[in-house]
Amino acid sequence: MPQSNSSQYAVRFEDIYKIYRMGTTEVRALDGVSANFSKGSFWAIMGPSGSGKSTMLNLLGCLDRPTSGKYFLDDQDVSTLNDDDLSDIRLKYLGFIFQSFNLIPQLTVEENIALPLYYLGWPNQQREARARELAALVGLEDRLRHRPAELSGGQQQRVAIARALSNDPVFLLADEPTGNLDTATSIEIIELLKKLNHEGKTIIMVTHEPDIARHATSQLFMRDGKIQKITHGLPDTPGATSA
Amino acid sequence: MFIHPVRFFRDIQLGIKNLMLHKLRSLLTMLGLVFGVGSVIAMLAVGEGASAEALNQIRKLGSRNIIVSAQKPSEEQSSANTRIRISIYGLLYDDVQRIAETIPTVNRIVPVKSIQNTGRMGKRTLDMRIVGTNSAWFDLVDRPVIAGRVISPRDEFDKSNVAVLTEHGTRRLMATESVVGESIRIGANYYEIIGVVRSEGATEGSMQTPDQQTDAYIPLSTAREHYGDLFSQMKSGTFIRELVELHQLIIEVDKEENVEATAEAVERMLEIFHKKKDYNVSVPLALLRQAEATKRTFNIVLGSIAGISLLVGGIGIMNIMLASVTERTREIGIRRAIGAKQRQIVAQFLIETVVLSFSGGLIGIGLGLLIPWIITQVVKMPTVVSLYSLTLSLGISVSVGIIFGIYPAMRAARLDPIEALRHE
Numbered sequence: 148m149p150q151s152n153s154s155q156y157a158v159r160f161e162d163i164y165k166i167y168r169m170g171t172t173e174v175r176a177l178d179g180v181s182a183n184f185s186k187g188s189f190w191a192i193m194g195p196s197g198s199g200k201s202t203m204l205n206l207l208g209c210l211d212r213p214t215s216g217k218y219f220l221d222d223q224d225v226s227t228l229n230d231d232d233l234s235d236i237r238l239k240y241l242g243f244i245f246q247s248f249n250l251i252p253q254l255t256v257e258e259n260i261a262l263p264l265y266y267l268g269w270p271n272q273q274r275e276a277r278a279r280e281l282a283a284l285v286g287l288e289d290r291l292r293h294r295p296a297e298l299s300g301g302q303q304q305r306v307a308i309a310r311a312l313s314n315d316p317v318f319l320l321a322d323e324p325t326g327n328l329d330t331a332t333s334i335e336i337i338e339l340l341k342k343l344n345h346e347g348k349t350i351i352m353v354t355h356e357p358d359i360a361r362h363a364t365s366q367l368f369m370r371d372g373k374i375q376k377i378t379h380g381l382p383d384t385p386g387a388t389s390a
Numbered sequence: 391m392f393i394h395p396v397r398f399f400r401d402i403q404l405g406i407k408n409l410m411l412h413k414l415r416s417l418l419t420m421l422g423l424v425f426g427v428g429s430v431i432a433m434l435a436v437g438e439g440a441s442a443e444a445l446n447q448i449r450k451l452g453s454r455n456i457i458v459s460a461q462k463p464s465e466e467q468s469s470a471n472t473r474i475r476i477s478i479y480g481l482l483y484d485d486v487q488r489i490a491e492t493i494p495t496v497n498r499i500v501p502v503k504s505i506q507n508t509g510r511m512g513k514r515t516l517d518m519r520i521v522g523t524n525s526a527w528f529d530l531v532d533r534p535v536i537a538g539r540v541i542s543p544r545d546e547f548d549k550s551n552v553a554v555l556t557e558h559g560t561r562r563l564m565a566t567e568s569v570v571g572e573s574i575r576i577g578a579n580y581y582e583i584i585g586v587v588r589s590e591g592a593t594e595g596s597m598q599t600p601d602q603q604t605d606a607y608i609p610l611s612t613a614r615e616h617y618g619d620l621f622s623q624m625k626s627g628t629f630i631r632e633l634v635e636l637h638q639l640i641i642e643v644d645k646e647e648n649v650e651a652t653a654e655a656v657e658r659m660l661e662i663f664h665k666k667k668d669y670n671v672s673v674p675l676a677l678l679r680q681a682e683a684t685k686r687t688f689n690i691v692l693g694s695i696a697g698i699s700l701l702v703g704g705i706g707i708m709n710i711m712l713a714s715v716t717e718r719t720r721e722i723g724i725r726r727a728i729g730a731k732q733r734q735i736v737a738q739f740l741i742e743t744v745v746l747s748f749s750g751g752l753i754g755i756g757l758g759l760l761i762p763w764i765i766t767q768v769v770k771m772p773t774v775v776s777l778y779s780l781t782l783s784l785g786i787s788v789s790v791g792i793i794f795g796i797y798p799a800m801r802a803a804r805l806d807p808i809e810a811l812r813h814e
C-alpha cells in the first residue's frame with residue numbers, strides 16, 4: 148500500500164508500453180513513456196487525437212495494466228496488481244472526473260458524492276456528513292436531495308468533483324473535464340480545480356484546449372504514444388519554461 | 391467482504407428503488423414467479439386438506455373397522471312374469487358366524503339390520519332409521535353418550551323394547567332434553583327410550599358413516615322379532631319386496647396393519663357363499679390411500695404448472711436483468727472506476743434480482759391463499775394452507791432469484807471498466 152509522504156512523487160512511470168494487437172498489426176498506444184508527476188502539481192496532458200492521452204489516463208487511474216514497464220503510485224509498484232487490488236487502489240487513493248460527468252442518475256446528489264464512501268464501508272451518518280461538507284465546498288449544499296438530471300452541466304461536474312474528493316485521494320484524474328461545458332462554466336470548473344490544487348491536491352487532467360491547459364502548472368504533450376515535450380506554463384504564458 | 395452490513399441494506403434499498411423505477415416492467419417480470427409460487431402453495435394446501443379430511447373421516451369411521459354393506463345387485467331380476475318381485479340379497483346371519491369363526495384377526499362383529507319407519511312422540515313424527523344391532527355397536531361407532539345408557543347384552547337376550555336415540559332425533563321429536571324414560575312409537579311398536587348418543591351422520595366425504603342423524607338403535611333380537619327379514623314397498627305401481635337379513639356388518643380388526651388383509655379375507659369368504667355380488671366391503675383406511683391419490687393428481691397438475699411457471703418466471707427475470715445490465719453499463723463502469731470490486735457488482739445485481747423474485751414470491755403468496763379459498767368455495771374440497779408452504783415458497787422465490795440472477799450479475803461484474811465507461 149502506498150505510504151504518504153514517502154516520496155516527492157505522486158506517480159512515476161518507468162518505460163511504460165501499452166500495445167494493442169489487432170490481428171497482425173499492433174498499435175503502440177503508449178510507446179515507452181517515462182514521467183514523474185510530483186505531489187502538489189497540476190498537469191495538463193495534451194496532444195492530438197489518438198496520441199495516447201486516454202490510455203495514459205486509464206493507466207494512471209489503475210483501470211488498466213501496461214503491457215510492460217513499471218508504474219509507481221506513491222512509491223508502490225501497482226503495474227502488476229490484480230483486479231481486486233487495483234479496485235482497492237482506485238477506491239482509496241484516486242478520484243475520477245469525466246467529460247460527461249458520469250453521475251448515477253437514480254441516486255441523489257448526496258448519494259452520488261458519497262458513493263466511494265459507501266464502498267469504503269462508512270456508516271450512514273458519517274457518509275452524509277462528508278457529502279454535505281463536500282457539497283458545500285463545491286457550492287451545492289442546497290442541492291443535496293436533487294437528482295443529477297435536475298442540475299446544469301456545470302453543477303453536475305461540481306458534484307462529480309465532490310465525489311472524486313470524497314475519499315481524499317492522492318491525486319485527481321480528469322479526462323476532458325470541461326469538454327461538455329460552455330466557456331464560462333469551463334472557467335468556473337477550472338478555477339475550482341485550481342483552488343483544490345492550491346490547497347495541495349495533485350491533479351492530472353487531459354484536455355485538448357490550450358486555454359484550459361494554460362491553467363495547469365505543467366503541460367505534457369503526447370504524440371504517437373510518446374512524450375513530445377513538457378512545459379511548465381504554456382509558451383505564450385509569462386514565465387513559461389520548456390523542458 | 392462479500393456482504394457488508396451497511397452495503398447490504400443499501401443494496402436492498404437501491405434494488406427496490408431501481409425496480410420502482412420500472413414498476414410495470416418489474417410487475418410483468420414477476421408474473422411467472424407469482425403463478426409458480428401460487429401453484430406451489432395451492433398444491434400443498436389441497437394435499438394437506440385431503441389428508442386432514444381423510445384423517446377426520448377415519449376418526450369418524452374407526453381406523454380398525456371394516457364396513458360391509460348390503461348392496462342390491464343391479465341385474466337383480468326375479469321371475470319376469472309375476473307382478474310381485476322379491477329381491478333376495480344382502481348379508482346373512484350366517485356370514486357373521488363364518489367370519490367370526492374363520493378369520494382370526496377379527497375382534498368383533500356388529501350386525502346391523504336397518505328399517506325405515508316413522509317414529510312418533512305425542513303429535514310429532516319423524517322419518518327414522520331403525521337400527522337393529524348389538525351392544526358392541528356403541529364401541530365400534532364410538533360416539534359420546536349424552537344421556538342414559540346404551541343397549542346392553544341383557545337387552546339383546548331379553549329382546550327388550552328399548553331404544554337409544556340420537557341427539558338430533560330427540561331434538562326433532564321432543565322439545566325437552568329429558569327423553570330418557572319416555573316411550574316412542576315406531577311403526578306399530580312402543581319402545582322405552584334408555585339413552586341418547588351424539589351422531590356424526592354426515593354424508594360428506596367419500597364414505598358414509600355407519601350412523602345417521604335420525605337413527606333409533608334397538609337390540610337386533612327385538613328388530614328381528616318385530617320386523618322380520620321381508621320388507622315390502624310400493625314403487626311406481628309395483629309392489630317391491632326385499633328379503634334382507636342384515637344390511638351391514640361392522641368388523642373390528644385386532645390391529646391397524648391387519649385391516650387391509652382382513653378386508654380381503656372377508657371379501658373372499660363372502661364370495662364363496664354369495665352367488666351374486668350383493669355386498670360391498672369398504673375400508674376407512676383406504677380413504678387415506680384415496681386422499682394420497684387425490685394429492686398425487688393435484689401435485690402432478692399443479693406441480694407441472696408450478697415448475698413451468700417458475701422456469702418461465704426465472705427466464706423472464708434473467709432476461710430483464712440482462713437488459714438492465716446493458717442499460718446500466720455506464721453505471722457499472724462508474725462504480726468500477728470509483729473502486730467497486732467485481733464481487734460487489736455481483737452482490738448489487740444479485741440482491742436486486744432477489745428483491746424482484748422475493749416480491750414476486752410475496753404476491754404469489756397472496757395468490758396462493760386465494761386459489762385454495764376458491765377451490766374450497768367452488769369444488770367444496772377442503773384445503774389447508776400451512777405455514778411451511780409459505781416459508782417454502784419464499785425459499786423457492788429467493789432461489790429462483792439467485793439461480794437466474796447470477797449470470798446477469800456476473801456479466802455485469804466482468805465488464806471492462808474502460809469499455810463500460812465509454813458505453814453510451
Ligand SMILES: Nc1ncnc2c1ncn2[C@@H]1O[C@H](COP(=O)(O)OP(=O)(O)O)[C@@H](O)[C@H]1O
Pocket residue numbers: 167174175176194195196197198199200201202203
Ligand atoms: N482498446 C483498444 N484496442 C485497440 N486499440 C486501442 C484501444 N484503446 C486505444 N487504442 C488505440 O491506441 C491509440 C491511443 O488511443 P487513445 O489513448 O484513446 O488516444 P487519445 O485519447 O489521445 O485520443 C489509438 O490509436 C487508439 O486507436
Ligand SMILES: [Mg+2]
Pocket residue numbers: 200201202
Ligand atoms: Mg481520448
